[in-house]
Amino acid sequence: FFHLLRWGINNDMRLLWETNTGITGLIAASATPLIVWPMAVPKLKAHLKFEVRKGLHYLSYAWALALMWHAPTRIYFLIGIP
Numbered sequence: 001f002f003h004l005l006r007w008g009i010n011n012d013m014r015l016l017w018e019t020n021t022g023i024t025g026l027i028a029a030s031a032t033p034l035i036v037w038p039m040a041v042p043k044l045k046a047h048l049k050f051e052v053r054k055g056l057h058y059l060s061y062a063w064a065l066a067l068m069w070h071a072p073t074r075i076y077f078l079i080g081i082p
Contacts, residue, residue, distance in 0.1 A: 024066040
C-alpha cells in the first residue's frame, strides 16, 4: 500500500509493472485476500466448500515466493525460512 501511495504522489505508478518490487508486490497483494478471506470471513466460509477454501489456501506458496523476490535480502527470515 505504501509503495502505491508514494508512487502515486510522485507520479511514478509505472513502477508497479516496471520493477521487481512492483510486480511481486502486486502478486502478493492480490493473493493475500484470496488466501485469508475464505478462512476468516464467516459468510465466505459458509458458502465455499472446504476443498475450495483449502485450494485457495495453497496460493500461500505463490505469495511466499512473491515476497521472497520482493525484498530478497531479509524477507526469508521474516516468513520463517532459515
